[in-house]
Amino acid sequence: NAGVTQTPKFRVLKTGQSMTLLCAQDMNHEYMYWYRQDPGMGLRLIHYSVGEGTTAKGEVPDGYNVSRLKKQNFLLGLESAAPSQTSVYFCASSYSQGVLVRYGYTFGSGTRLTVV
Amino acid sequence: AQSVTQLDSHVSVSEGTPVLLRCNYSSSYSPSLFWYVQHPNKGLQLLLKYTSAATLVKGINGFEAEFKKSETSFHLTKPSAHMSDAAEYFCVVGSVVGGSQGNLIFGKGTKLSVKP
Numbered sequence: 528n529a530g531v532t533q534t535p536k537f538r539v540l541k542t543g544q545s546m547t548l549l550c551a552q553d554m555n556h557e558y559m560y561w562y563r564q565d566p567g568m569g570l571r572l573i574h575y576s577v578g579e580g581t582t583a584k585g586e587v588p589d590g591y592n593v594s595r596l597k598k599q600n601f602l603l604g605l606e607s608a609a610p611s612q613t614s615v616y617f618c619a620s621s622y623s624q625g626v627l628v629r630y631g632y633t634f635g636s637g638t639r640l641t642v643v
Numbered sequence: 644a645q646s647v648t649q650l651d652s653h654v655s656v657s658e659g660t661p662v663l664l665r666c667n668y669s670s671s672y673s674p675s676l677f678w679y680v681q682h683p684n685k686g687l688q689l690l691l692k693y694t695s696a697a698t699l700v701k702g703i704n705g706f707e708a709e710f711k712k713s714e715t716s717f718h719l720t721k722p723s724a725h726m727s728d729a730a731e732y733f734c735v736v737g738s739v740v741g742g743s744q745g746n747l748i749f750g751k752g753t754k755l756s757v758k759p
Binding site: 567568569570617619630631632634635636637 | 652675677679685686687688689692733735737747749750751752
């Protein structure tokens with residue numbers, strides 16, 4: 528089925544460890560996004576990409592890095608995990624800007640990350 | 644600048660009674676508006692969207708929303724709540740010109756509880 532796939536679905540890290548979250552979409556979307564969701568905070572944009580080879584910072588980028596080497600994949604990296612990064616992470620994709628507002632986002636099912 | 648405010652963080656209704664989830668937006672341009680639903684431990688699913696066509700928008704599962712420009716509102720309603728409607732609902736705003744970063748602005752969410 529077409530959509531956005533996130534791996535892994537769950538992960539527990541120790542403080543200081545690193546990891547990479549993978550997001551893959553098969554809808555040929557130009558734009559991809561990483562959000563984190565915390566209770567009472569809604570969704571906050573971490574980083575986003577408007578095309579292959581491009582990335583940009585969102586609202587809460589500190590402690591994260593991203594890469595978009597292929598159009599269909601968007602990777603989120605944590606170089607040195609901290610307990611404050613315990614959250615649920617969502618990837619989303621969309622068409623380019625002019626079309627975005629007519630169709631919205633397609634979301635992945637999320638990655639639940641716990642940093643102890 | 645765009646913003647969206649969900650007026651209630653938590654709404655509780657009895658099964659079979661009407662649902663009203665309130666959303667106000669601010670946008671310098673003609674906005675597109677969306678409602679997303681997130682069931683427990685699931686990803687976000689598009690419920691309905693307004694993109695400058697009919698002001699009364701019908702979505703999935705019997706939900707609908709009315710765009711009222713004079714009140715800058717986009718409230719979500721359903722005539723009769725079902726237990727399966729218990730979830731968190733997000734109001735989202737976007738516009739072609741204002742969305743220069745290519746993303747949508749999310750409200751902080753309203754958690755809907757449905758009592759038997």
